[in-house]
Amino acid sequence: MATKADAFTLVKAGRLIDANGGPPIDRGAVLIRDGKIARVGAQNDVAAPEGAAVETYDYPQMTLMPGMVDAHTHHNGFGDGRRGDDLVKLPDEVLTLQSARNARMSLFTGVTTIRENGPKNETSLRLRDAINQGITVGPRMVLNGRAVAIIGGHMSYFGIESTGPVEARAHVRQLIKEGADYIKITATGGSTKTSFPLLPSFNVDELMAITDEAHKFGKLTATHCTSTQGIVNSLDAGVDMIIHCIFKEPDGSENFRQDLAERLGEQGTFVNPTLHVSRSGIWALERKKAERGLTPAEQVSLDEGYRDFDVRLEDSRRMIEMGLKVITGSDSSWSDYPLGNTPYETECLAMAGYSPMQALQSVTRNSAASIGMDDRVGTLEPGKEADLIVVDGNPAEDVNALWNIAEVFFAGKKVDRGSDQSVAGIRQRPPGG
Amino acid sequence: MGNASSNFKLITAARLIDGTGSPPLERGAVLVEGDTIRAVGTEETVIPPEGASVERLDYKGTVLPGLVDCHVHLIGIGDGRPGDDLNKLPDEVLTLQAASNARTHLYSGVTTVRDCGAKHRTTFMLRRAVEMGITPAPRLVLAGRPVAIVGGHLSYFGVEATGEVECRAAVRQLIKEGADFIKITATGGTTQTSFPLRPSFTVQEMTAACDEAHKFGKHACAHCVSSQGIVNALDAGIDTIFHARFNEPDGSVRFQPEIADRIARQGVFVNPTLHVKRARIWAFEQQIESGPLDEDEQSAYDELRREYDSNLVCFQGLRDAGVTMVSGSDSAWGNYTMGGFPHEIEANVEAGMTPLDAVVSATGDSAKSCAIHREVGTLEPGKKADILVVDGDPSQDINALWNVADVFQNGALVDRRDFV
Numbered sequence: 128m129a130t131k132a133d134a135f136t137l138v139k140a141g142r143l144i145d146a147n148g149g150p151p152i153d154r155g156a157v158l159i160r161d162g163k164i165a166r167v168g169a170q171n172d173v174a175a176p177e178g179a180a181v182e183t184y185d186y187p188q189m190t191l192m193p194g195m196v197d198a199h200t201h202h203n204g205f206g207d208g209r210r211g212d213d214l215v216k217l218p219d220e221v222l223t224l225q226s227a228r229n230a231r232m233s234l235f236t237g238v239t240t241i242r243e244n245g246p247k248n249e250t251s252l253r254l255r256d257a258i259n260q261g262i263t264v265g266p267r268m269v270l271n272g273r274a275v276a277i278i279g280g281h282m283s284y285f286g287i288e289s290t291g292p293v294e295a296r297a298h299v300r301q302l303i304k305e306g307a308d309y310i311k312i313t314a315t316g317g318s319t320k321t322s323f324p325l326l327p328s329f330n331v332d333e334l335m336a337i338t339d340e341a342h343k344f345g346k347l348t349a350t351h352c353t354s355t356q357g358i359v360n361s362l363d364a365g366v367d368m369i370i371h372c373i374f375k376e377p378d379g380s381e382n383f384r385q386d387l388a389e390r391l392g393e394q395g396t397f398v399n400p401t402l403h404v405s406r407s408g409i410w411a412l413e414r415k416k417a418e419r420g421l422t423p424a425e426q427v428s429l430d431e432g433y434r435d436f437d438v439r440l441e442d443s444r445r446m447i448e449m450g451l452k453v454i455t456g457s458d459s460s461w462s463d464y465p466l467g468n469t470p471y472e473t474e475c476l477a478m479a480g481y482s483p484m485q486a487l488q489s490v491t492r493n494s495a496a497s498i499g500m501d502d503r504v505g506t507l508e509p510g511k512e513a514d515l516i517v518v519d520g521n522p523a524e525d526v527n528a529l530w531n532i533a534e535v536f537f538a539g540k541k542v543d544r545g546s547d548q549s550v551a552g553i554r555q556r557p558p559g560g
Numbered sequence: 561m562g563n564a565s566s567n568f569k570l571i572t573a574a575r576l577i578d579g580t581g582s583p584p585l586e587r588g589a590v591l592v593e594g595d596t597i598r599a600v601g602t603e604e605t606v607i608p609p610e611g612a613s614v615e616r617l618d619y620k621g622t623v624l625p626g627l628v629d630c631h632v633h634l635i636g637i638g639d640g641r642p643g644d645d646l647n648k649l650p651d652e653v654l655t656l657q658a659a660s661n662a663r664t665h666l667y668s669g670v671t672t673v674r675d676c677g678a679k680h681r682t683t684f685m686l687r688r689a690v691e692m693g694i695t696p697a698p699r700l701v702l703a704g705r706p707v708a709i710v711g712g713h714l715s716y717f718g719v720e721a722t723g724e725v726e727c728r729a730a731v732r733q734l735i736k737e738g739a740d741f742i743k744i745t746a747t748g749g750t751t752q753t754s755f756p757l758r759p760s761f762t763v764q765e766m767t768a769a770c771d772e773a774h775k776f777g778k779h780a781c782a783h784c785v786s787s788q789g790i791v792n793a794l795d796a797g798i799d800t801i802f803h804a805r806f807n808e809p810d811g812s813v814r815f816q817p818e819i820a821d822r823i824a825r826q827g828v829f830v831n832p833t834l835h836v837k838r839a840r841i842w843a844f845e846q847q848i849e850s851g852p853l854d855e856d857e858q859s860a861y862d863e864l865r866r867e868y869d870s871n872l873v874c875f876q877g878l879r880d881a882g883v884t885m886v887s888g889s890d891s892a893w894g895n896y897t898m899g900g901f902p903h904e905i906e907a908n909v910e911a912g913m914t915p916l917d918a919v920v921s922a923t924g925d926s927a928k929s930c931a932i933h934r935e936v937g938t939l940e941p942g943k944k945a946d947i948l949v950v951d952g953d954p955s956q957d958i959n960a961l962w963n964v965a966d967v968f969q970n971g972a973l974v975d976r977r978d979f980v
Contacts, residue, residue: 218681218685218688219651219652220651220652220655220681220682220685220686220689221685221688221689221692221694223652223655223656224655224656224659224685224686224689224694224695225689225692225694227656227659227695228694228695228980231979231980232980235979235980249650249652250652253650253652253653253656254652254656256650256653257652257653257656257657260653262653262656262657262660263656263659263660543979544979545975545977545978545979545980546975546977546978548975548978549975549977549978549979549980550980552980553980
């Protein structure tokens, strides 16, 4: 009698990329059992035990690879340019519904694991509950609960304002109690109106208390840093990932700090540059310009956007050349960057110097490592979760093949993504595209 | 011309049921302009304006109004869990469940629902998200929270009112939040702390609630699973009675024709909610297939079957008295999952309606009960183009309603495979 545990799923494809960096395997296959990968390799070497029940899928013209891992998402967001200060005014229930929609957009476009970076109150925790109860579908979620911020600091409106090492520790404990998987800290101001993006927020003793408390419970930390002193403080505090990693002085001048980049390398800190969220802002203004022209202030903002993007691309190029652990985290749906469009960020990292295969690893194996999920996802290896995507094209040669998701398997099950038309509507096109 | 005003659709089908009770038309046609029905008739009589750009859609089955389910609980899960347990889920989770149910119901051909009780502000928040384009849903007629006595049925959803003043305040608060009608639990129900065989509110309290609702042009509906509740609701000037069970305080069933006559005379709608009971019976029968019931389950099962049979008898008595019976599923309460409204409509046929009458009970008449009949419920010029197309002929076989070919909402074809 074939029990559920005896049932296998075999997924075959013309090309297999396991994301460990080796060359693609021609005519590869993944054998799945109980939602986990049992075997990976050439089709000749991968078969279910004789007599076992096997459900087989075959994509002879396509590439099979691990589901994408987006290390930086905002599922509350709309990606329509609205500010966080305005987003937060929406009721939690509405933000939870929007998060559910975004989660489906992630999953349907091949992102099978996400790390959330700053939702309001308990919205993302409740979404995960609902996914676990089968009420809605979405990727695996690595959650922070809420961002830890200073009074008036970036994302303080989402629910936590912390002062002093003691309160900061208490907030970390509270988040972990609620189900947080890691701790996100805003180490500088940001787009939040009452914050100062060019200045640090927490003092080093506060940051150290937060990272120490998180690490005590085996949780990772990540800091939002849109200016240099925040990066310095974060490195002092032993943070695991620097988000944005913008080298700006208090006067707004740009100054790439080779010494800090070297420290990032020495400390093994992950870097999430979030390039496309800047480019999406540029695109939004370009669209506006084509439709109705720009006000002088908007034109200034567009010119600044171009300059900023060039500098950040160049900084990323340097960090990639130094071999720093630069990974894909889209930052969508923040600002003008809607979820379901993760490949744009990966494409930006390719523009900054990654080969297509390195770019692919930045959104699979390496982004999984950056969020502490590399024991479960990110590569095709026996024992890992069977989160697979089937891609039309060869992403090892062209990163933009990641747009052409033909099929998604989550925990070994084919995801019913609905009509092609509805899935195609998720992609945000460049201006004039 | 490509502007919205010249956006015509001509929907033709082997037959058309307009939802008014008129017999089906052979070779029916509906002309839609934008979100509005412009003409209804046969292929010969419905002619688009000369020179207009017209999208033509031809079906081999039946075109009819989108279904109007006058009794849903969008936050329900339909897996048999009691409301007392459902209520323990956080509001965010319940709102997600409501969104999932709303989508399922829409894709199954229901283009309007009246939600008869949800926790806190969950359904209001769903509506806000629908208006923002976050998630699809049928047209929503919402109660928000039901008005209950302390410990009364559904009191856990957030309103417990005592006395006429508090009842009025509760109604005003709900209307402020966006309620389209007021749901009152006039007897107890499945709620553990309530008494299903007893009335809950005094007539004075219920009168105050109804009066306050009517003052603002809202209608009022009462949950009544025992006779005194029905009488009190009629005294209070209620507009629709849910369940309408003729149970006495001792649990016996005694159909009272004089009450039925009053319901008919006052023009009050009755929504009999037959299938929600049958769904529980079916759940037991499914359980029986894998093993015998224990003693408690067996007696619950026997009791349910007796109740269902008596519900069918009362249904007939109400119809004979001339009461307008309207279809409302009560899903996803109890074991009745959403997307299965045809079960309730079919139960009405089992209870004695003709298939055509049952279609009317789930379209034109249920729209009247929801006070939304000026907008939807029938295929008539000027109505919003909420349209259902099914394979087969539901006026012959009501189960044809399961075979949905297409759904139009406000004139737009619904992508029933859009899961985003």
